[in-house]
Amino acid sequence: MDLMANTLLSAGASPAMLHTLEEIPDFTPLAHALCLNVGTLSAAWLPAMKLAADVAVRSGKPWVLDPVAAGASGFRLKACLELVELKPAVIRGNGSEIIALSKASVQPSKGVDSSHDSTDALEAAKALAQATGAIVAVSGAVDIVTDGNRVVGAHNGVAMLQKITATGCSVTALIAAFVAVDQSHTLEATAAALSVFGVASEIGMSMANGPASLRMHLIDSLHGLDENAVISRVKITSFCEEK
């Protein structure tokens, strides 16, 4: 939650985090986008998540799902499948999470970390996007973004991001902020958020000595990013052209 909120603040967004069911009807309509993250899911939190998704959709606000460890337990998988029914604009997970969600089955799992490359989940991501109408993003060495038809690859980033907990959660939150700006270009906004986060990590890595200092420099770099750095460094390609 710390890294997610600080990522959003550094990027110029204004995060608010809540769990309480009673607050959702007042609070959720104030947001320009909603991010639901099942990382530390409990049975008590799930009704608030479902209500928040419902209020967001009824308020015309996009919402983004991070299906953390979706295939690691039956409870988590069922919860994620129920949330997917509530029309997320974007689903962002790692390869193992997107495969589990797409197959709707509990999978041999490392837990919150992926045992698959993003490219292993390409067909699963396309099928999930087609079945749900959501943009599906699979993070990894190359981030894949698809609407079930178009597929783009976002190439920025550093492998050490995997050694900092909640970088996946944080980039999902950043996607929500980007999608809030222009709901008519959800795929482009998703690829842009993944790329900007990746560029910030590359700049941060040039000053870092390991995961803890990368965490700090990532936030500083995101805060200091300018248009020139983004335009000169972002690498987004049509995924088919890479083959």
Ligand SMILES: Nc1ncnc2c1ncn2[C@@H]1O[C@H](COP(=O)(O)OP(=O)(O)O)[C@@H](O)[C@H]1O
């Ligand atoms: N091998 C890699 N090389 C470069 N960037 C990576 C690599 N693996 C993950 N990332 C980046 O790390 C961030 C978190 O992704 P990931 O580790 O896949 O998510 P999660 O933490 O949900 O498992 C994303 O911005 C992704 O692009």
Ligand SMILES: Cc1ncsc1CCOP(=O)(O)O
């Ligand atoms: C370690 C951990 N345990 C439950 S949620 C969580 C964080 C997962 O974050 P990310 O998917 O971004 O690595």
Ligand SMILES: [Mg+2]
């Ligand atoms: Mg994750």
